[in-house]
Amino acid sequence: MTAVSIPNPERKLALTNLGIAYTAFIVGTLCGLLQVFIRNDALQLPAWLDYYQILTAHGVLLALIFTTFFIFGFFQSGMSRTLGAFGPKVVFWNWVGLIITATGTVMATVMIVSGEASVLYTFYAPMMANGFFYVGLALFVVGTWVQSFALAGHYLVWRKENKGEKSPLFAYMTVATIILWIIACLGVVAAVLFQFIPWAFGWKESINVELSRSLFWYFGHPLVYFWLLPAYIGWYVIVPKIIGGKVFSDSLARLSFILFILFSIPVGFHHQLTEPGIASFWKFLQTILTFMVIVPSLMTAFSMFAVFETRGRELGGKGLFGWFRKLPWKDVRFTSIFIAMLFFIPGGAGGIINASFQMNEVIHNTLWVVGHFHITVGTPVAMTFFGITFWLIPFLTKRVFTKALQRLALIQIITWSIGMVLMSTAQHVLGLFGAPRRTAYTGYQHEDALAWFEGIISNHVTMAVGGSILFLSASLLIFIVVQLAWFAPMAESATQETFPIAESDARETPGILENWKVWIGVALVLIAVAYTIPVADMIQHAPPGSGGFRTW
Amino acid sequence: MHLHKYEKIWLTFGFAALIIFLSVVGVSAFHQGHTPAGGLQKVDPDNLESTPPFDNPGVHEKKDGSYEVAVVAEAFGYTPGKIQVPAGEKVTFKVTSKDVTHSFSIVDTNVNMMVVPGQVNEKTHVFRDPGKYLIVCNEYCGSGHHFMSMEIEVVDQ
Structure with a gap:
């Protein structure tokens, strides 16, 4: 018998997305390696290349390109696996979306590489990049929307054909993530289309800086949930199957995704706590809304460990912690995601600190923040994606994830963890000492700054050691990916990787959880409450606008 | 919707922590005046x-x-x-x-x-x-x- 997978059109789509994702990944991590050396004055870049160009590329390639392309590859395979084969229209529009997204990516990347857009991935005005950088960003977002609508269309067809039934958990969560993404992007699309593009091409003389920053962060925070929710799909739907268990509670899983839609968007001001132009009241209101995401996060933590314990006890684990040893630690598909979850504990706690209103002043724009997102998106999300890659690529290419590759994968996961612990701990501590983020090597002539090169943990050298280990780990991952894509032996039905989907009992799940109109409505009301007055104020009481500056 | 007893305890703990955190932050901000940097004055x-x-x-x-x-x-x-x-x-x-x-x-x-x-x-x-x-x-x-x-x-x- 030959190996089975999802139908060919979806395989090609998903593999193309994953291929672009991992190309961005290796270039992006290489940029990261260069950065830690430059920050230690251990590397001199050639004259045509600048630290901030590399920094922009690192952020854009890893945080935007790698994540987004991976997520769509994962969604396309999972939607086909759980809802059935795509119709020709769904396939066509997914390709259209993919091509637009890729075109935007190429455009923005060319601008960054040619030094026309060293504005970092936050592209704060009034630094003005080449107009085509912003056009590239707009195309990128529009492309993801087209893919999103194509997937939503596939879901709607399924619902029509299965009236009264609850959709499979994977599809439900995909749709929730897509809804979050589309609402979130409205902010950045508005900023790019109505503010940046007319300004950068010279059709408008000036830009309202504070408004553009607020629109960016309206998008910027839910963006992190757009990375996180697909990882949560891995945690809720895939991990239980890998360890041989079931979803802990279907309704709680769905409810947590709804809560993320509601409480991840009206909270962008917590990235702007230390800036003028927003009254304290509105900053505090959004702080409260930010804290609400603690609830679905705790629900998720509970569900995960409930699944682990239940399964460990089924396998014969005794006593308070005996179940823990029974878990399949040698299975890298599980171990990777388990480690990813562990990293999210300090990651989430750090996030609460960052959002804590006046406490934000202690860490805002210091290296602490860099440490923070490397143990949130850089490990819990990224390592979950690695864990998914290990079976998803061979599932799609019908190849075998061999024992030798599995051992390499374990080494990859462990080295990534070690590198990340070293680097992010150093970054957190240096940040508390006041070391700024986003700087090339500096010799600020002051004893406080000189101390940033002297500690054991709190040292730029420790950061570089961690960063180097991380790059080795990234290279190893690329080796595994290439093997799984082209060189591993072809599978037969017995050795074929499967797409693990855990059983989830939806009989008791309330139907209202799948009434999207209600939740989109509630989300929009919350957004209106949190943003209408302060944004209207920014427009009405705007200072004279800013012209464009090119300071790099 | 069914909630496991332990989950109720866990979420109660979560909500309580949330309320305590926010109260501390809020009192410190608006009663003791520790608001982060800000201001509404504009200039050209x-x-x-x-x-x-x-x-x-x-x-x-x-x-x-x-x-x-x-x-x-x-x-x-x-x-x-x-x-x-x-x-x-x-x-x-x-x-x-x-x-x-x-x-x-x-x-x-x-x-x-x-x-x-x-x-x-x-x-x-x-x-x-x-x-x-x-x-x-x-x-x-x-x-x-x-x-x-x-x-x-x-x-x-």
Whole structure:
């Protein structure tokens, strides 16, 4: 018998997305390696290349390109696996979306590489990049929307054909993530289309800086949930199957995704706590809304460990912690995601600190923040994606994830963890000492700054050691990916990787959880409450606008 | 919807933690006045030379005995580049930018302000210990971002 997978059109789509994702990944991590050396004055870049160009590329390639392309590859395979084969229209529009997204990516990347857009991935005005950088960003977002609508269309067809039934958990969560993404992007699309593009091409003389920053962060925070929710799909739907268990509670899983839609968007001001132009009241209101995401996060933590314990006890684990040893630690598909979850504990706690209103002043724009997102998106999300890659690529290419590759994968996961612990701990501590983020090597002539090169943990050298280990780990991952894509032996039905989907009992799940109109409505009301007055104020009481500056 | 007993306990704990955290933050902010840097005053970034207090950047003693420091940030430095303030007194920093977005962050203190063109950011701080404090720009502002810094000398009165 030959190996089975999802139908060919979806395989090609998903593999193309994953291929672009991992190309961005290796270039992006290489940029990261260069950065830690430059920050230690251990590397001199050639004259045509600048630290901030590399920094922009690192952020854009890893945080935007790698994540987004991976997520769509994962969604396309999972939607086909759980809802059935795509119709020709769904396939066509997914390709259209993919091509637009890729075109935007190429455009923005060319601008960054040619030094026309060293504005970092936050592209704060009034630094003005080449107009085509912003056009590239707009195309990128529009492309993801087209893919999103194509997937939503596939879901709607399924619902029509299965009236009264609850959709499979994977599809439900995909749709929730897509809804979050589309609402979130409205902010950045508005900023790019109505503010940046007319300004950068010279059709408008000036830009309202504070408004553009607020629109960016309206998008910027839910963006992190757009990375996180697909990882949560891995945690809720895939991990239980890998360890041989079931979803802990279907309704709680769905409810947590709804809560993320509601409480991840009206909270962008917590990235702007230390800036003028927003009254304290509105900053505090959004702080409260930010804290609400603690609830679905705790629900998720509970569900995960409930699944682990239940399964460990089924396998014969005794006593308070005996179940823990029974878990399949040698299975890298599980171990990777388990480690990813562990990293999210300090990651989430750090996030609460960052959002804590006046406490934000202690860490805002210091290296602490860099440490923070490397143990949130850089490990819990990224390592979950690695864990998914290990079976998803061979599932799609019908190849075998061999024992030798599995051992390499374990080494990859462990080295990534070690590198990340070293680097992010150093970054957190240096940040508390006041070391700024986003700087090339500096010799600020002051004893406080000189101390940033002297500690054991709190040292730029420790950061570089961690960063180097991380790059080795990234290279190893690329080796595994290439093997799984082209060189591993072809599978037969017995050795074929499967797409693990855990059983989830939806009989008791309330139907209202799948009434999207209600939740989109509630989300929009919350957004209106949190943003209408302060944004209207920014427009009405705007200072004279800013012209464009090119300071790099 | 069914909730497991342990999950109820766990979520109750979560909600309680949430309420305690927010109350602490809220009381500290609005009762004790520890709000982060901010301000709603606007200026014309192209016309700072004739806009008080930025027409005369530097340290000014006010009638009530406190101090006001007006600082203009531009790529890649601050005006003035060096200042002196007394220890133990209230010092209110007012900062704005002539060009792109910067920051004004005093290492070893909680003064950490975004400097946005067109807006005036304000923060009051009391330096307890005399000494030289480093101020860095921690918002990326261009190729010389990592050179953008200044110094405050805090002196005993």
